[in-house]
Amino acid sequence: MKKTAVIVAGGSGVRMGTDVPKQFLHLKGRPIIWHTVQQFFYAYYDIQIVLVLPASYLEEAATYFEPAQLAHIQFIAGGATRFDSVKNGVQAVKEPGVIFVHDGVRCLVSSDLIKKCYEQALVHGSAIPAVTATDSIRLISGDTHQVVDRNLVKIIQTPQTFLSTLLLPAFEQPYQASFTDEATVVEAAGHAVRLIEGEYSNLKITRPQDLIVAESLF
Numbered sequence: 001m002k003k004t005a006v007i008v009a010g011g012s013g014v015r016m017g018t019d020v021p022k023q024f025l026h027l028k029g030r031p032i033i034w035h036t037v038q039q040f041f042y043a044y045y046d047i048q049i050v051l052v053l054p055a056s057y058l059e060e061a062a063t064y065f066e067p068a069q070l071a072h073i074q075f076i077a078g079g080a081t082r083f084d085s086v087k088n089g090v091q092a093v094k095e096p097g098v099i100f101v102h103d104g105v106r107c108l109v110s111s112d113l114i115k116k117c118y119e120q121a122l123v124h125g126s127a128i129p130a131v132t133a134t135d136s137i138r139l140i141s142g143d144t145h146q147v148v149d150r151n152l153v154k155i156i157q158t159p160q161t162f163l164s165t166l167l168l169p170a171f172e173q174p175y176q177a178s179f180t181d182e183a184t185v186v187e188a189a190g191h192a193v194r195l196i197e198g199e200y201s202n203l204k205i206t207r208p209q210d211l212i213v214a215e216s217l218f
Helices: 032-043 055-062 082-090 111-124 164-170 182-188 208-217
Strands: 003-008 048-053 073-077 098-103 126-132 137-141 144-148 154-156 160-163 195-197
Touching: 003 032, 003 082, 032 048, 032 098, 032 111, 048 055, 048 082, 055 073, 073 082, 082 098, 098 111, 098 164, 111 126, 111 160, 111 195, 126 182, 160 164, 160 182, 164 182
Parallel strands: 003 048, 003 098, 048 073, 126 195
Antiparallel strands: 098 160, 126 154, 126 160, 137 144
């Protein structure tokens, strides 16, 4: 079945505290976004990539990849919000199949996880990687707070993976504040989503210390 990875890297990376958006910072001599794209090519050589980036970086990003890879990559300008950026990306998918939506700064995602997400999406329509919280969790309610069983708390990751027949119609909905990821968009369209075991190493590089950890894991 047709495989498309919509890799979303349209943000400015304010929390990283750098002038360059975090997805373009270098890790092991290459931009973070380059590493992320390679992980999907490692998993499936025939995959199509839709790379959603700030409009001002589209031309530069095209110089990161070899001509053979560029034949499988489409560059799309992001929108004002993550929802808008993902919508721009998924609307570029013209053939039915399986769509991965992945954070551009999760460059440590493994081929195994990508393949597991694909296989579950084929069976159940969706695959949302998640890991169990390891820290103590407290829920704030006004001026009080209480402990929550951390074994019941899941930390959601990407690639969030769906059959295109579920994802594309879901993004025809108007934006809602409750849309924090693709799973919430698909749920709002009336579909249940399936969790799959994620990877603790599937780090989202957001702050300077995350870059140090990623260097170590590489």
